[in-house]
Amino acid sequence: MKTIEELLKEATEKGGFHKLAKEESDLLNTLSKLAETYEDKVMEIMPIRPGNLREAVELKMVEQKLTQAKxxxxxxxxxxxxxxxxxxxxxPDVAFLKAIHDKLKIDAEFILSHA
Structure with missing residues (x-):
């Protein structure tokens, strides 16, 4: 990840990815694919599990790119x-709990055990 960050910084300083040397560009591409594969596998094995209702709502906000206002x-x-x-x-009141179940698809059993 450190090498990826360094190559991204270098690309930014040079004015774009096309300004990187071929070896640097190839390395960045390979490392990026490896990092993505690793993250996919880790998330498959160890999915994020919220510990409380607030964390569940905030996780859904991040997943759906929602602000609090939206x-x-x-x-x-x-x-x-x-x-x-x-x-x-x-x-949280019943109306809120029903809304997060309906709109955010938060599991009813999770809501009942964490409300």
Missing amino acids: LAKALGIAAPKLSQILSGKRE
Whole structure:
């Protein structure tokens, strides 16, 4: 990963990937493919498992590239309410729990055991 980062930095400084030497470009390509394969295999063996409801919601936000504002709108709740629930300042209500099940497809059994 360190070599990949160094090659990416060099490419940026030179003005693009096409400015790298062929050997550097080939190395970057090979290392990038290896890193991607490794990540795919690790995720297959050790998927990310949230430990609580907040982590589950935040994981779904990352997966779906949602901001809190967009998520609040999708769930049909006010943004401040979502913020308070995610920060632990407010307990999730039934409407919120139903919405994250319906809209984010968070498993009902997980919700019941972590709410």
